[in-house]
Amino acid sequence: MTMLFDAAKAARAQAYAPYSNFAVGAAIETATGAVFSGCNVENVAYPQGTCAEAGAIxxxxxxxxxxxxxxxxxxxxxxxxxPCGGCRQKLAEFSSPDTVVILADLNGERRRMTMAELLPYAFDQAQLDNNS
Incomplete structure (x- = not known):
């Protein structure tokens, strides 16, 4: 988790949040072990900004x-x-129900859950496949 924590913390430090002053960083680890990070980027033409999770994805x-x-x-x-509702769905697109979601602050982990707990009944390809 140290690599994810450090990546999210570094990304959060770069957040552009002049309107809310609420900086967020996110880091994701992939099946190959690669880590990608993102930060929130606000825009005066709210809600045109992007979330940290979306940047990492x-x-x-x-x-x-x-x-x-x-x-x-x-x-x-x-x-x-x-993550916000939209980012929960974005994360679900590339995750399994067992994917680990860690919520942290600058001092470390605060809570841990799975994607299934974060977004039960996620909309997925199965709903599209059964469309008549």
Whole structure:
């Protein structure tokens, strides 16, 4: 987890959040062991910004990877910060129900769960395959 933690922390430090002042970093590990990170990038034309998780996924896909084995999301908040609804679905696209999701702050892990716990009943290819 140290590699994921360090990558998310470094990405969070680069976040562009002048409107909310809420910096988020994310790091994902793939089946090959590669780690990709992202940070939130806000825009004055809200909601045109991007989430940290989406940035990490884009970097992963651009590198030719497609399978997430774990994800770490880092933010400073009284409660552990989970991915937003849209990012939960984006993560589910490249994850299995057993994929590990770690919620952290600058001091370390605050909570751990699986994708199935984070997004039960995720919309997936099965729904499209059964479309009549």
């Amino acid at each position: 884009a970097a992963m896909v651009a590198a030719g990877e497609r399978q997430i084995t774990q994800v770490l999301v880092m933010a400073v908040s009284p409660q552990p910060v989970t």
